[in-house]
Amino acid sequence: MSTTTTKDSRSREKAPAGEKVADWADGRLGIYSLAKANMRKIFPDHWSFMLGEICLYSFIIIILTGVYLTLFFHPSMNEIEYHGSYVPLQGQMMSEAFASTLDISFDVRGGLLIRQIHHWAAIVFLAGMFVHMMRVFFTGAFRKPREINWLFGFLLFVLGMFTGFTGYSLPDDLLSGTGVRFTQGAILATPIVGTYISMFLFGGEFPGGDFVSRFYSIHILLLPGIMLGLVVGHLILVFYHKHTQFAGPGKTNKNVVGMPLLPVYMAKAGGFFFLVFGFIAMLSAVASINPIWVLGPYRPDQVSTGAQPDWYMGFAEGLIRAMPGWEINLWGHTLVLGVFIPLVLFGLFLGVIALYPFIESWITGDKREHHILDRPRNAPTRTGFGVAWVTAYMIMLIGGGNDIVATHFHLSINSVTWFVRIGFFVGPVVAFIVTKRICLGLQRRDADKVLHGRESGIIKRLPHGEFIEVHEPLSQEALHTLTAHEQYKPAEIGPAVDENGVERKVKGSQKLRAKLSNAYFGEDNQIPKPTAEEYKEITSGHGHH
Amino acid sequence: MKKLSARRRHPLAALVVLLLALACTGGLYTVFAPTDEAQAGTTAQSLAIDEGKKLYAVGCASCHGTGGQGTTDGPSLVGVGAAAVDFQVATGRMPAQQPGAQVPKKKNIYSQADIDQLAAYIASLGAGPSVPTEEQYNPEGADIAKGGELFRNNCSQCHNFTGKGGALTNGKYAPTLEDVDPKHIYEAMQTGPQNMPSFPDTTLTEKNKKDIIAYLDAVNSDDSESPGGLELGGLGPVSEGLFGWIFGLGGLIAVAVWVAARTAKAKKS
Numbered sequence: 001m002s003t004t005t006t007k008d009s010r011s012r013e014k015a016p017a018g019e020k021v022a023d024w025a026d027g028r029l030g031i032y033s034l035a036k037a038n039m040r041k042i043f044p045d046h047w048s049f050m051l052g053e054i055c056l057y058s059f060i061i062i063i064l065t066g067v068y069l070t071l072f073f074h075p076s077m078n079e080i081e082y083h084g085s086y087v088p089l090q091g092q093m094m095s096e097a098f099a100s101t102l103d104i105s106f107d108v109r110g111g112l113l114i115r116q117i118h119h120w121a122a123i124v125f126l127a128g129m130f131v132h133m134m135r136v137f138f139t140g141a142f143r144k145p146r147e148i149n150w151l152f153g154f155l156l157f158v159l160g161m162f163t164g165f166t167g168y169s170l171p172d173d174l175l176s177g178t179g180v181r182f183t184q185g186a187i188l189a190t191p192i193v194g195t196y197i198s199m200f201l202f203g204g205e206f207p208g209g210d211f212v213s214r215f216y217s218i219h220i221l222l223l224p225g226i227m228l229g230l231v232v233g234h235l236i237l238v239f240y241h242k243h244t245q246f247a248g249p250g251k252t253n254k255n256v257v258g259m260p261l262l263p264v265y266m267a268k269a270g271g272f273f274f275l276v277f278g279f280i281a282m283l284s285a286v287a288s289i290n291p292i293w294v295l296g297p298y299r300p301d302q303v304s305t306g307a308q309p310d311w312y313m314g315f316a317e318g319l320i321r322a323m324p325g326w327e328i329n330l331w332g333h334t335l336v337l338g339v340f341i342p343l344v345l346f347g348l349f350l351g352v353i354a355l356y357p358f359i360e361s362w363i364t365g366d367k368r369e370h371h372i373l374d375r376p377r378n379a380p381t382r383t384g385f386g387v388a389w390v391t392a393y394m395i396m397l398i399g400g401g402n403d404i405v406a407t408h409f410h411l412s413i414n415s416v417t418w419f420v421r422i423g424f425f426v427g428p429v430v431a432f433i434v435t436k437r438i439c440l441g442l443q444r445r446d447a448d449k450v451l452h453g454r455e456s457g458i459i460k461r462l463p464h465g466e467f468i469e470v471h472e473p474l475s476q477e478a479l480h481t482l483t484a485h486e487q488y489k490p491a492e493i494g495p496a497v498d499e500n501g502v503e504r505k506v507k508g509s510q511k512l513r514a515k516l517s518n519a520y521f522g523e524d525n526q527i528p529k530p531t532a533e534e535y536k537e538i539t540s541g542h543g544h545h
Numbered sequence: 546m547k548k549l550s551a552r553r554r555h556p557l558a559a560l561v562v563l564l565l566a567l568a569c570t571g572g573l574y575t576v577f578a579p580t581d582e583a584q585a586g587t588t589a590q591s592l593a594i595d596e597g598k599k600l601y602a603v604g605c606a607s608c609h610g611t612g613g614q615g616t617t618d619g620p621s622l623v624g625v626g627a628a629a630v631d632f633q634v635a636t637g638r639m640p641a642q643q644p645g646a647q648v649p650k651k652k653n654i655y656s657q658a659d660i661d662q663l664a665a666y667i668a669s670l671g672a673g674p675s676v677p678t679e680e681q682y683n684p685e686g687a688d689i690a691k692g693g694e695l696f697r698n699n700c701s702q703c704h705n706f707t708g709k710g711g712a713l714t715n716g717k718y719a720p721t722l723e724d725v726d727p728k729h730i731y732e733a734m735q736t737g738p739q740n741m742p743s744f745p746d747t748t749l750t751e752k753n754k755k756d757i758i759a760y761l762d763a764v765n766s767d768d769s770e771s772p773g774g775l776e777l778g779g780l781g782p783v784s785e786g787l788f789g790w791i792f793g794l795g796g797l798i799a800v801a802v803w804v805a806a807r808t809a810k811a812k813k814s
Contacts, residue, residue: 047798047805054797088689088763105772116773123789124797131794174697174706175781259808268804275800283793288773289785294707294764296697304701305711305719311786401783403712412646412716 043265044245044258048139051132052238053269057276058125059231065118066220072108074100075216077172077209086293094172094297097212101171101292116284122164123289124280126312129157133353137386140374141244142357144367149237152230154354159227161312166219168290168310172212175290177298178307180211182320189339207300246373247484249477253371308400316346318399322420353389363516364488377446378485380439381520387435388428395423436525443527446482449474450530451538473539483529491517590665597666600659604640613670618644625736626673627664632732634660636725638739646716647739674735674745681751682731684759692760695753699744707764709779713740723765727758 015023026032043049076096082089084099085106104111133153136142142150165183169176184206188194203210242256251257259265295304309317319342326337360382361367376383398405399420406413453471460470474482493514498504519525552558602611608619615621619641622629633639637651655663664676697706705711708722717740722730734754737743749757763769765779777784 045805045808047802050801050805051798054794054801088693088760091688091690092694112773120789120793123786124793127790127794128797131798174701272801272804275804276797279797279800280793283796285774287775287777287788287792288771289777290782291771291773291776291779293772294779296693296706299697302697302701304697304706305703306705306709306781306783308782310782311789314782314786404780404783406712406716407710407718412714413712414715 038239039260039262041239041242041261042256042258043243043261044256046246048135049243050272051128051135053272054276055125055128055132056231056235057273058121058128058280059227060273061121061277061280062118062125063224063228065114065121066224068114069104069111069118070220072100072104072111073097073170073216075170075213077207077212089293089296092297095212097170097172098292098297101173105293113281113284116287116289117281118167119289120284120287121280122167123310124283126157126160126164126310129153129160130312133157134386134390137353137356138376138383139244139246140370140379140382143370144361145241145369146237146244147357147361149234149241150357151354152234152237154350156227156230156234158350159223159230163219163223163227164310165313166215166223169215170212170219171290171292172298173290173292173295174298174302174304175292175295175307177207177300178303179309179313181206181300182309182317186320186339186343189336189343191335191340207298242371244371244373246375247481249480251372253369256371306403308404311397314400315349315393315396316342316400318396318402318420319345321402322396322399322417322424349389349392356385363491363513363520365491365513365517366488372484374485377439377442378487378526380436380443381525383439384432384436388432391431392424392428395420395427399424440525440527443529447527447530450479450482451535479535485529487526487529488517488521490514490520490522593662593665594669597662597664597669600655600663601666605663608641613667622667622670624671624673625667627668627676628674628732629736629738630664630667631660631676632729632736632738634663636729647718650720674732677728677731677735679728682727682755682758684727684755684762687752687755687759689756689759689763691753692756692758693764695749696757696760699749700757703741705780707779708761709765722761724767725761727762730754730758730761 022032074096078096079093080096080099082092082094082099082102084090084102086102089102101115104115106112136150136153165179169180184198184202187198187201190197198206201211201214202208203214243258245251245256245258248257259268296302308314320339323338323342326341328335328337374382376386399417402413402416402420405411406416453473456470456472458470459467461467491514493506493510494504496504601609601613605613605619605622608616609622610616610619613622615623630639634655635653635657637653638648641648642651667673668675696704696708700708703711703713703719704722705719710721711719713719719741725733731754733741734744734749734757735746744754777788
């Protein structure tokens with residue numbers, strides 16, 4: 001074979017094998033122009049820009065380990081007697097789904113480790129998405145042109161929650177069965193259609209014999225399929241929009257300063273993938289997760305205390321646990337407000353953060369593209385809102401684990417629940433005010449640093465006896481970084497009467513917009529950044545201050 | 546007769562009468578007295594009750610009343626049985642340190658002999674479950690799987706899947722069952738201490754109780770294995786989520802910071 005090829009390609013003897021392969025592929029895939037356009041794609045460097053990568057890699061790990069698990073899992077609710085190697089369950093009746101999960105854990109080579117990697121990666125994936133979303137939110141990276149990508153990310157988070165939930169339900173253990181029952185309760189609480197949806201989803205009365213196989217299709221096919229598509233779309237948009245960057249010398253709204261995709265980021269990202277994989281594998285080798293063998297098989301007549309969903313559904317659990325058990329009986333129909341209100345709140349609470357980019361762009365009225373990130377302090381109202389949202393979320397997480405909090409801090413579960421009920425309303429308000437104050441304080445500090453320089457810690461005594469601290473002026477780069485952000489002016493409704501003295505009609509929405517705009521950018525809601533004139537005046541006169 | 550009356554005033558007459566009287570009483574006694582053994586038992590029993598009563602007066606009476614009839618601070622102990630006393634005192638719950646939602650477990654300061662005396666006194670107030678023998682609670686040879694099923698049916702609502710404990714209303718709680726003496730588990734099921742319902746033999750048979758003890762011994766003792774690695778308290782998704790956030794994501798962010806800090810230097814060209 002080698003002799004014939006050398007004969008045939010004598011004219012191209014010097015072409016290396018790699019070039020030949022590239023040539024062959026280019027003729028069929030047209031990768032040359034694609035590679036030429038993208039190989040030198042620039043990415044900026046910041047650790048927080050790698051949060052999304054953590055999510056992407058853990059998603060890939062979940063898919064890989066998930067495929068292995070499907071080879072051994074039987075998505076069936078047929079009842080069988082267990083005769084595997086876990087002694088404390090031998091002879092017990094259980095579904096095939098539960099028995100096969102036990103087999104994966106104890107009788108399949110590497111099964112338990114793969115199961116734990118799958119589950120830990122899911123926990124990390126969702127947590128990573130949460131933090132990634134916070135990064136994007138607090139730096140204002142969701143602004144035009146990235147609103148659609150924000151929605152893609154949001155959808156990935158929500159779909160991730162439900163994919164996780166359906167996966168958690170598959171082993172048909174006592175813990176997850178309780179969770180499925182909880183969900184069925186929430187579905188039933190939906191007025192009018194609830195009963196129909198429940199009957200449709202479970203193929204009859206709960207638990208029936210169908211939900212494991214149905215959740216299986218949803219968990220391994222439907223939701224991950226959609227998510228994979230969204231991930232691809234998410235990444236294409238990142239490429240198309242180019243990455244955002246923090247303000248700094250040489251960084252403008254029209255360029256990206258950083259390292260090229262090839263070779264630097266390919267090496268970095270590839271290496272980071274293995275670091276993430278290795279780290280999660282190590283975590284899974286060290287710590288147990290969802291030990292279904294101690295939980296036992298699901299039976300609707302059994303329940304355990306400490307029955308919680310995985311963390312990403314914990315906030316929904318908290319809403320239900322904190323809600324008083326109200327219900328209304330009308331003409332023979334029951335409206336279970338104790339479950340229905342949390343269900344509505346769950347949607348609204350998530351919806352608010354999804355729609356935030358559109359709300360903010362309506363308030364600012366800014367239609368320009370933004371590729372330079374905000375420092376959170378320079379958008380105090382947005383930052384305050386974000387912290388308030390996270391506070392409410394965290395308080396509901398406490399609510400979801402109220403029993404564990406009560407036993408471990410030696411508190412009464414009733415007091416914990418009341419703390420959560422009040423905290424859900426008061427906490428965000430306090431968090432908003434405090435965060436905004438801190439942001440404004442930091443803005444003042446920045447302005448002070450720009451105008452008066454950095455405190456050097458050197459005390460100087462002047463000839464007439466006065467002591468002063470010497471302030472070192474900042475470098476040009478630092479001055480630029482601290483003053484690069486732009487500040488909006490609050491929107492105004494305009495004069496109340498037009499030039500003819502006739503009262504102008506102002507729409508209610510315009511008035512609301514002006515009010516909100518004032519809350520964002522009005523006096524006392526942002527500290528005016530130092531102007532060049534101010535800087536000159538101060539620095540030219542006296543050398544110190 | 547004359548002889549007898551003549552010696553009536555003999556100096557030794559009184560002694561003879563005394564000896565006769567003594568012999569007579571002794572004889573009557575040996576005829577009518579119950580057997581020796583039973584006699585000794587009664588004495589020991591009454592002695593234990595007496596001693597128990599003294600201990601009771603010192604440690605218990607202030608809340609449960611001088612005769613175990615109960616007060617506003619403590620329930621009546623009539624009919625709770627020796628098993629209840631053995632459980633409460635041997636686990637240090639009683640005497641209670643302070644009133645509260647629930648009396649916690651603490652170091653026991655009574656010797657087993659003291660506890661037995663107390664138990665004897667309380668048992669004497671009214672019939673109740675007696676302290677189980679080792680044969681009754683020894684988990685050897687019991688059915689662990691059946692015990693698990695019974696545990697999930699009857700106990701896990703409050704004590705969690707494997708007996709790690711859980712919260713009840715208003716500061717009450719179901720304590721962890723980790724490394725609790727099998728005897729005390731048996732007694733607790735039998736007597737239903739504090740907020741726990743009781744499971745008499747009509748509800749959970751002696752064998753059922755043994756099975757449950759065997760299950761707990763298998764999954765929640767020092768020797769029980771955790772095949773998946775660190776148990777994280779055995780509390781389920783709350784501790785798993787916390788661990789995942791702090792060590793999982795936290796660790797990965799630390800790795801990200803480390804990677805980002807190692808930037809390739811641009812080549813001078």
